[in-house]
Amino acid sequence: MTKSAVEDLVCVGTVAGAFGVRGEVRLKSYCANPEDIELYSPLLTEDGSQSFPVVLTRSIKNGFAARLGGVETKDDADTLRGVSLFAPRDRLPALPEDEFYYSDLIGLEVLDTGGTSLGRVKDVQNHGAGDLLELQVPGQSATVLMPFTRAVVPTVDLEAGRLIADPPEGLF
Amino acid sequence: MARSVWKGPFVDAYVLKKAEAARESGRNEVIKIWSRRSTILPQFVGLTFGVYNGQKHIPVNVSEDMIGQKFGEYSPTRTYYGHAADKKAKRK
Numbered sequence: 001m002t003k004s005a006v007e008d009l010v011c012v013g014t015v016a017g018a019f020g021v022r023g024e025v026r027l028k029s030y031c032a033n034p035e036d037i038e039l040y041s042p043l044l045t046e047d048g049s050q051s052f053p054v055v056l057t058r059s060i061k062n063g064f065a066a067r068l069g070g071v072e073t074k075d076d077a078d079t080l081r082g083v084s085l086f087a088p089r090d091r092l093p094a095l096p097e098d099e100f101y102y103s104d105l106i107g108l109e110v111l112d113t114g115g116t117s118l119g120r121v122k123d124v125q126n127h128g129a130g131d132l133l134e135l136q137v138p139g140q141s142a143t144v145l146m147p148f149t150r151a152v153v154p155t156v157d158l159e160a161g162r163l164i165a166d167p168p169e170g171l172f
Numbered sequence: 173m174a175r176s177v178w179k180g181p182f183v184d185a186y187v188l189k190k191a192e193a194a195r196e197s198g199r200n201e202v203i204k205i206w207s208r209r210s211t212i213l214p215q216f217v218g219l220t221f222g223v224y225n226g227q228k229h230i231p232v233n234v235s236e237d238m239i240g241q242k243f244g245e246y247s248p249t250r251t252y253y254g255h256a257a258d259k260k261a262k263r264k
C-alpha cells in the first residue's frame with residue numbers, strides 16, 4: 001500500500017480478543033452507529049499490510065462477535081488481540097453540505113479573517129450544545145474550544161486544509 | 173425532590189444581568205459565567221455562554237430545546253477523547 005493511502009485510513013474499531021473457540025473475535029466499534037463497521041469491510045491494519053473482510057455474527061457486551069476473513073482458529077484470533085482496524089477514508093459515504101467527518105476536520109489549520117493563524121484543530125467535541133472545535137493554539141499548552149457554526153466558521157476548505165474563523169469576543 | 177413551581181426557575185442574578193447587557197449591546201461575544209446551577213431561560217436563546225467547568229469556559233450556544241435545563245449540563249467536567257471514526261460534525 002502506498003504511503004498516501006496509509007495516511008487516508010480512519011480507525012473504526014479494535015479487536016478486543018478471541019470470542020469462543022471457533023475463530024470468532026470480539027470487535028469493538030468506534031463508529032457513530034456501531035453496526036456500520038461492517039459496511040466498511042474489508043478492514044485494514046494500521047500499516048495496511050493485512051486486510052480482513054468482516055462479518056458481524058452477534059451483539060455482545062461491549063461490542064460484537066465477528067468473523068474476520070482468514071481467521072479460522074482461536075489461536076489466530078488471539079494473535080490479533082489489540083489490533084486496531086482501519087477503513088480507507090474514501091469508503092466513508094459522502095456527506096451533505098455543512099456536514100463533515102471529525103477525521104477530516106482534525107488537523108486543519110484555523111485562520112482568522114485577516115489570515116492570522118489561530119491554531120490547529122486538535123479534536124471535535126459535542127456536549128449537547130452543538131459541535132465544538134478544540135484548537136491547539138501555537139505557543140500555549142491549553143486548548144481553546146470554538147463553536148462550529150456558520151457564523152463562527154464561515155469557510156471550511158478541506159482541499160486547502162484550512163478553516164476561516166471569525167471567533168466571538170472573549171474566546172481567546 | 174422537584175422544585176416548587178410557584179418559586180419559578182432559579183437563575184443567578186449576575187447571569188441575567190450579563191445576558192441582558194449582551195443582548196442590548198448586540199455584539200458577538202461569549203458571556204463568561206461560573207453559575208452551572210442556573211436554569212436556561214427563553215431570553216437566553218441565541219446567546220453564547222462560556223460555562224465554566226472548573227478548568228475553562230465551554231462555549232454553549234443556547235437553542236430553544238435547551239430551555240429549562242441547567243447550564244452545567246452542557247459543560248462536562250471530565251474530558252473523554254474517543255475515536256473520530258465516522259462521526260460527523262454539522263455546521264449549524
